[in-house]
Amino acid sequence: MRADAARNRALVLRAARRQMAEGDGSLQLNTIARLAGVGVGTVYRHFPNRHALMEALSAERFQELVDAAQEAAAEQDALVGLQRLLRFALGHALADVGFAAVLESARDAETTTSVMKSDFDHAVTELLDRARSTDAIRRDIEADDIRRLLCGVEHAVRSGTGAPDRTEVYLDILLEGIRPPR
Structure with a gap:
């Protein structure tokens, strides 16, 4: 995995963990993308669902x-x-x-x-x-x-x-x- 792709994946996981820690287990990929500061396509590339x-x-x-x-x-x-x-x-x-x-x-x-x-x-x-x-x-x-x-x-x-x-x-x-x- 390229360094930028690995960094983006880590950002997505960090945002998802933060959202779950705050009590929101919905894990809407569009919301996760916004919270991570990456594009929706980036999230879907790493996590198709x-x-x-x-x-x-x-x-x-x-x-x-x-x-x-x-x-x-x-x-x-x-x-x-x-x-x-x-x-x-x-x-x-x-x-x-x-x-x-x-x-x-x-x-x-x-x-x-x-x-x-x-x-x-x-x-x-x-x-x-x-x-x-x-x-x-x-x-x-x-x-x-x-x-x-x-x-x-x-x-x-x-x-x-x-x-x-x-x-x-x-x-x-x-x-x-x-x-x-x-």
Whole structure:
């Protein structure tokens, strides 16, 4: 990437982060261009749509999730690792609406996002395989199910009061639900 293109991309990302920090998650590309002091065409060249911009904004947070999943997969007790990972992921999703949207999206705008999702799913699959081997979780749960269920809990918390005690209640229900039937 040319130096001026890299500078413009950084300006766009900085403006989008500032807008999100101020509570405006609309990420209208025309508005972002104005705030960044660049042309609309420049924004669209780097980010063809709002979702691509959200992916770029969430890349660092998503890498943190992948790292946490890999750490959880290395945990001696797979169920403890899974619980820690779910709490970490839910905290990230609740703290960043854009990240939650990227996490739950079925399609990715950027290859790097697809790679990170694949890395995440691989670590979660390893974790689930170990948990299944000790009969700690149901046999029919897959990595994609974990991601979808986590997004469901995130949605439930956001649609309610958002109180921390409800977050723990919903997460406990999820964890209990993936255990084998008694």
